[in-house]
Amino acid sequence: MNIGIDMMGGDYAPQEAVKGVKQYLLKNSFEQLHLVLFGNEEQLKPLLSENEVPQEKYTIQPTSQVIGMNEHPTKALKEKTDSSIAVGFQHLAAGKIDAFISAGNTGAMMVGAMFSIKVVEGVLRPTISSVIPKPDGSTGLLLDVGLNADCKPEHLNQFAVMGSVFCQYIFGVENPKVGLMNVGEEEGKGNILAQAAYPMLKSNKAINFIGNVEGRDVFRNQADVMVCEGFTGNVILKMAESIYDIAQEQQIDNPYLNRFNFEIYGGTPVLGVEKPVIIGHGISHATAFSNMIDVAVKMLNTDVLGKVKEAVQRI
Known part of the structure; x- marks a missing residue:
């Protein structure tokens, strides 16, 4: 090797x-x-x-x-x-x-x-992802986080498949739960991309699609894999990085907040x-x-x- x-x-x-x-x-x-x-x-x-x-x-x-x-x-x-x-x-x-x-x-x-x-x-397009720490000690995967700022529904469908495989074999999560980042839980919510991607993800037998997930779900154990276009994903990623920085500035030593330190995850693989x-x-x-x-x-x-x-x- x-x-x-x-x-x-x-x-x-x-x-x-x-x-x-x-x-x-x-x-x-x-x-x-x-x-x-x-x-x-x-x-x-x-x-x-x-x-x-x-x-x-x-x-x-x-x-x-x-x-x-x-x-x-x-x-x-x-x-x-x-x-x-x-x-x-x-x-x-x-x-x-x-x-x-x-x-x-x-x-x-x-x-x-x-x-x-x-x-x-x-x-159709390679993607990059980011690890998202969960309060229960597990980790989620968010993709795309900046490589593809504009996407089509077919791209998100493939991101979901690639993210699920990575989550299964690298994180050891059996049958990872996949969520679509959206502004509401109900089917039919969101912009044109989200509305078009939802039925495609729902009918994809290769993934365990659980529906829409909202911003409040990102750091919860709602989904193991969360898919979105790179613009939204990068905003979430940078926000997550700031959590650790703020905790350090405030001298907060918290086991969960410490897991927002990007260094413990290494880097981002290109899928x-x-x-x-x-x-x-x-x-x-x-x-x-x-x-x-x-x-x-x-x-x-x-x-x-x-x-x-x-x-x-x-x-």
Whole structure:
């Protein structure tokens, strides 16, 4: 199992990326795991040595360029072919690594995911999701959270299928409950998209559709998978992130509120592409990098993307 990591992406790279690699390896001892670290070799070597990262567990793939957080994604990938992100996707496409992780330019990661590797046959649009903590200790999944700001009903129908498969195999939830984000519980509520998506989801035998869910249900145990277009999903995601920030500012130490810390979930997997691509937050620290590796390992061990492919093609 070879997992590639963009060591130069993110506000605190490469220091926090190196610390994250060490953190993960201290907690896990998979003999079959090998990490391919993409980045500036002169910067990485002393940091890896200083942090005593076992040399047998990684290989440095030297790169000479970095795609900045504010650069235009497509232009940057074309012009910076020796960047850590571009070279990482080259290796992923060639089968030299099995998964790729980055906390760098989100747009570049999305462009790379959709054009360097194949979109699953039958998938109309790949999607990204976010983990939503529930008061009972469980976790929900919200998608889309920003990749697809405008959607058609068919997109939400596929998001529901992909989210259900991910929730089942990564979170261990049998027969996940799927809800459609809406402004009311009753069938027929909502805008044109919601009204058109409801009957499609209702007739989809591949999911356990429970109907509409409202904003007040997002953090409750109403649904395991909640689907919406990316505009609404991103608003909810950013609101959820602010809950943890406010709790920290107010010095509130609460077990539930602490679970809103994005770092404990690692990053966001792109669902609907052939190989695992994990996108981390730009402000990721060591814990986030460690948990991104963990997400990639779980996705590979469960072959969740293969199961997503099977589920999408069945409908």
